[in-house]
Amino acid sequence: MTTIVLLTLLYLQISPPKDVRVFDTPNDAGGSITITWESSPDAEGYRILRMALPDSVYTPVDWVDAATKRYVDKVEDGVKYRYIIRTERGSAYADSEPTDEVWSHGNVFHRGRTNVLIGVAVYTTLLLSFIYFAKRGKKLFVRKIAGLDAVDEAIGRATEMGKPVLYIPGLSTISDVATLASLNILGRIARKAAVHGTRVIVPNRNPIVMPVCQEIVREACLDVGRPDVYREDDIFYITFSQFGYTAAVDGIMLREKPAANFFLGMFWAESLILAETGASTGAIQIAGTDAIHQLPFFITACDYTLIGEELYAASAYLSREPLSLGSLKGQDWTKLIIGGLIVAGVILVSFGSDWFLGLFSS
Amino acid sequence: MFETIGIWIAALLTLCIFSFLYKDNPFYKFAEHLFIGVSAGYWACYYYHNVLQPNLFVPLFQEGRPIFIIPLVLGIMMLLHLVPKISWISRWPLAFIVGTYAGYYLITYLQTNALEQVTATLVPLVTFSSVVLFVGVTTGLVYFFFSKEHKGTFGGIAKFGIWFLMIAFGASFGYTVMARISLLIGRMTFLLKDWLHIIQ
Amino acid sequence: MSIVDRLKTIDRRIIFVAISLAVIIPLLFPIGLPIMVSPPAQGLYDAIEELKPGSKVLLSFDYDPSTMPEVYPMNLGVVRHCFSKNIKLVGMGLWPTGVLLGQEAFELLAEEYGKTYGEDYINLGFKAGGIVVISAMAENIPETFPEDYAGTSIEEFPIMKGVKNFDSFGLAVCFSAGDPGVREWVMIAHSRYGKKVGAGITAVMAPAYYPYLQAGQLVGLLGGMKGAAEYETLLKYKGTGSAGMDAQSIAHSLIIVFIIFGNVIYFIARRKERKKV
Numbered sequence: 001m002t003t004i005v006l007l008t009l010l011y012l013q014i015s016p017p018k019d020v021r022v023f024d025t026p027n028d029a030g031g032s033i034t035i036t037w038e039s040s041p042d043a044e045g046y047r048i049l050r051m052a053l054p055d056s057v058y059t060p061v062d063w064v065d066a067a068t069k070r071y072v073d074k075v076e077d078g079v080k081y082r083y084i085i086r087t088e089r090g091s092a093y094a095d096s097e098p099t100d101e102v103w104s105h106g107n108v109f110h111r112g113r114t115n116v117l118i119g120v121a122v123y124t125t126l127l128l129s130f131i132y133f134a135k136r137g138k139k140l141f142v143r144k145i146a147g148l149d150a151v152d153e154a155i156g157r158a159t160e161m162g163k164p165v166l167y168i169p170g171l172s173t174i175s176d177v178a179t180l181a182s183l184n185i186l187g188r189i190a191r192k193a194a195v196h197g198t199r200v201i202v203p204n205r206n207p208i209v210m211p212v213c214q215e216i217v218r219e220a221c222l223d224v225g226r227p228d229v230y231r232e233d234d235i236f237y238i239t240f241s242q243f244g245y246t247a248a249v250d251g252i253m254l255r256e257k258p259a260a261n262f263f264l265g266m267f268w269a270e271s272l273i274l275a276e277t278g279a280s281t282g283a284i285q286i287a288g289t290d291a292i293h294q295l296p297f298f299i300t301a302c303d304y305t306l307i308g309e310e311l312y313a314a315s316a317y318l319s320r321e322p323l324s325l326g327s328l329k330g331q332d333w334t335k336l337i338i339g340g341l342i343v344a345g346v347i348l349v350s351f352g353s354d355w356f357l358g359l360f361s362s
Numbered sequence: 363m364f365e366t367i368g369i370w371i372a373a374l375l376t377l378c379i380f381s382f383l384y385k386d387n388p389f390y391k392f393a394e395h396l397f398i399g400v401s402a403g404y405w406a407c408y409y410y411h412n413v414l415q416p417n418l419f420v421p422l423f424q425e426g427r428p429i430f431i432i433p434l435v436l437g438i439m440m441l442l443h444l445v446p447k448i449s450w451i452s453r454w455p456l457a458f459i460v461g462t463y464a465g466y467y468l469i470t471y472l473q474t475n476a477l478e479q480v481t482a483t484l485v486p487l488v489t490f491s492s493v494v495l496f497v498g499v500t501t502g503l504v505y506f507f508f509s510k511e512h513k514g515t516f517g518g519i520a521k522f523g524i525w526f527l528m529i530a531f532g533a534s535f536g537y538t539v540m541a542r543i544s545l546l547i548g549r550m551t552f553l554l555k556d557w558l559h560i561i562q
Numbered sequence: 563m564s565i566v567d568r569l570k571t572i573d574r575r576i577i578f579v580a581i582s583l584a585v586i587i588p589l590l591f592p593i594g595l596p597i598m599v600s601p602p603a604q605g606l607y608d609a610i611e612e613l614k615p616g617s618k619v620l621l622s623f624d625y626d627p628s629t630m631p632e633v634y635p636m637n638l639g640v641v642r643h644c645f646s647k648n649i650k651l652v653g654m655g656l657w658p659t660g661v662l663l664g665q666e667a668f669e670l671l672a673e674e675y676g677k678t679y680g681e682d683y684i685n686l687g688f689k690a691g692g693i694v695v696i697s698a699m700a701e702n703i704p705e706t707f708p709e710d711y712a713g714t715s716i717e718e719f720p721i722m723k724g725v726k727n728f729d730s731f732g733l734a735v736c737f738s739a740g741d742p743g744v745r746e747w748v749m750i751a752h753s754r755y756g757k758k759v760g761a762g763i764t765a766v767m768a769p770a771y772y773p774y775l776q777a778g779q780l781v782g783l784l785g786g787m788k789g790a791a792e793y794e795t796l797l798k799y800k801g802t803g804s805a806g807m808d809a810q811s812i813a814h815s816l817i818i819v820f821i822i823f824g825n826v827i828y829f830i831a832r833r834k835e836r837k838k839v
Contacts, residue, residue, distance in 0.1 A: 045724045065724030067617060115474050142508050174456060175463040208456065211443045241401030243628055247394040248547040254386045268740055269766050272538065293770045296535035307527065311506045332509045338480060339503045345484040346496050383578045413690050414656055439781055474749045482777030531762035534769040541632060541765035543813045547806040548631020550585050
């Protein structure tokens with residue numbers, strides 16, 4: 001009997017978690033303390049016990065599973081606490097040593113992201129400087145984007161044929177940069193089309209993008225003194241479903257037979273279906289997207305394709321708007337810096353110097 | 363019984379859509395319109411049950427959390443776009459969405475898609491792959507530099523960059539062909555297995 | 563009209579029929595072509611193999627029925643692998659449609675492996691918000707998902723006992739067909755919290771995610787039906803991924819022939835036009 005009791009006790013003797021550390025959660029807004037520990041091989045789970053000073057009693061806060069080695073406790077800023085991490089297995093348990101006193105406070109600066117801050121600072125400085133220069137009327141050079149001439153050609157052709165122009169502003173939301181660039185280009189195309197009295201059909205997948213499109217086309221028509229050309233019904237919402245939208249646009253292409261199709265913005269798997277159907281109708285097709293994996297289909301099935309950032313560049317080039325132009329120049333210089341860092345980094349790493357890598361890790 | 367009816371409907375609609383490959387026809391039009399209608403209805407319900415209800419109506423009206431009046435007001439402001447005279451009000455919540463997303467994504471994007479990717483490019487030039495990686499990245503960056511005309515040596519480097527891009531696009535195209543064939547296989551398997559029971 | 567001109571204007575429907583036959587015939591009469599396992603698929607397999615029985619894996623079902631032929635077999639493969647190793651699974655979705663497909667995979671294999679809902683696996687359901695949901699989970703999972711997909715409080719399920727954040731999971735696997743999906747998981751779970759992330763994605767997306775793999779931000783990657791077939795090969799069973807591989811290979815070969823043929827015709831036609839000029 002004694003042997004059984006001894007064996008049971010031996011079995012139940014479990015080790016507490018080791019290396020329990022407690023600290024104010026770094027880089028946060030306060031109100032939390034982080035506790036970490038090395039797991040105990042015997043644990044079924046751990047109970048977190050907390051004591052707020054000047055109390056002298058530990059109270060259970062939570063229970064976490066055996067895989068957990070980190071617990072973030074929500075506390076009151078400025079109050080001092082001590083913790084015990086208890087290994088539990090069935091009814092047996094083993095407590096760690098009580099931790100040192102700890103209290104939480106908020107941090108203004110996230111030290112782990114200094115490099116990100118520097119990156120953002122450099123980028124925004126360049127961006128704002130170029131926008132400033134552009135607004136002051138300084139001439140900022142942007143190379144001509146191949147394929148942009150085709151825009152006028154396509155609208156001209158539609159006018160000659162008496163057929164509409166189809167404009168797809170991508171399938172993404174208004175917060176997508178590609179959508180914003182596309183909307184800039186839509187303004188330009190709508191203006192050209194309005195001059196010639198050509199219809200511009202804009203089917204939308206996003207309910208928020210649709211009113212913006214309506215506004216842009218309406219303003220374009222007013223700008224060129226042709227408010228009569230504007231037809232609100234031509235800029236409409238279809239459905240949020242990706243392939244439902246695609247099927248509908250395919251139907252429009254086959255029934256309305258637009259002379260020119262523009263696919264500019266963010267696209268996903270529907271890109272090939274749209275471009276392929278458009279090509280089969282014989283329309284001039286101009287596409288542009290920053291979705292890398294959709295570009296191949298546009299390149300093969302369209303007459304002209306704006307690759308990646310060319311879409312933004314085209315938007316800036318066409319609008320000559322200081323904000324877009326300045327942003328583009330800012331991005332250009334950021335790319336130059338990144339390119340320089342890559343060249344320098346590769347040379348250094350090739351000669352065995354690794355400190356450079358540390359600059360990019362958080 | 364219901365499963366069989368479902369399979370038959372799915373199979374017939376699949377055939378209606380496939381008929382488009384021959385030419386546009388009333389069967390395709392029927393399936394297309396049905397799909398658009400069903401999906402529009404589905405997303406309307408989805409937004410109500412999964413977005414509006416749990417994120418706005420429940421916290422505001424059931425749990426009585428007053429802070430949720432803010433999203434309610436922003437939402438109503440968005441809807442005001444439907445009233446032409448005061449449609450400008452909808453620009454404010456729109457600006458809020460764009461601003462919040464831009465701010466939230468900037469840091470994570472810069473960290474994940476810029477810093478970590480740059481780090482992954484910094485490899486010693488000791489293998490063929492690392493040389494290809496380095497040349498591809500730098501020449502690609504040159505192609506996307508818009509402040510200089512693509513002429514002379516600079517133009518040559520940019521041209522090299524576009525070649526790299528085209529090769530990458532080729533690989534990407536190959537993957538998509540694979541994806542499209544996979545979808546066709548999926549549909550054919552459904553028709554042959556679930557509908558016709560020809561294959562096991 | 564010369565032969566070259568005729569071939570240039572060949573009716574595309576002939577190609578459609580050829581591709582259909584290239585897919586249907588191998589499905590009816592399988593050949594059993596060998597499937598080679600690529601390092602990205604091996605990476606995901608190894609990451610799961612390294613986990614101890616009883617550990618937990620987080621699965622995010624971020625796809626929909628339109629990409630089911632590609633992504634669902636991967637989903638089945640990973641669930642099968644985990645169940646066979648007695649690894650517990652916690653599912654969730656950033657896409658509402660994915661949650662139901664994930665549940666279907668769970669139910670299908672739970673019966674085969676004798677697994678119990680709430681003890682061996684659970685489905686937390688869908689939550690709108692994409693990246694914000696992942697960030698919230700990193701802080702507190704029970705607060706982000708207080709109920710499972712059927713509306714039952716997660717406190718009632720033993721599998722969720724003690725689960726607070728990503729620490730409880732040895733690995734997170736995202737089955738994705740777009741955004742939000744793998745990118746968001748890498749951004750938050752890996753980049754911010756150092757969690758191992760694996761992915762099963764559509765073939766269209768695969769090239770865009772190889773840089774993440776190369777940068778070590780993903781432990782493994784299954785791309786398209788081929789990725790699913792590779793995983794099935796590693797698990798030594800024939801699923802829908804493997805079954806489609808014959809059709810896939812033959813259709814690809816036919817497409818390669820078409821590409822070569824099309825280019826030859828194009829160059830002959832161009833030479834003829836130049837001669838005319």
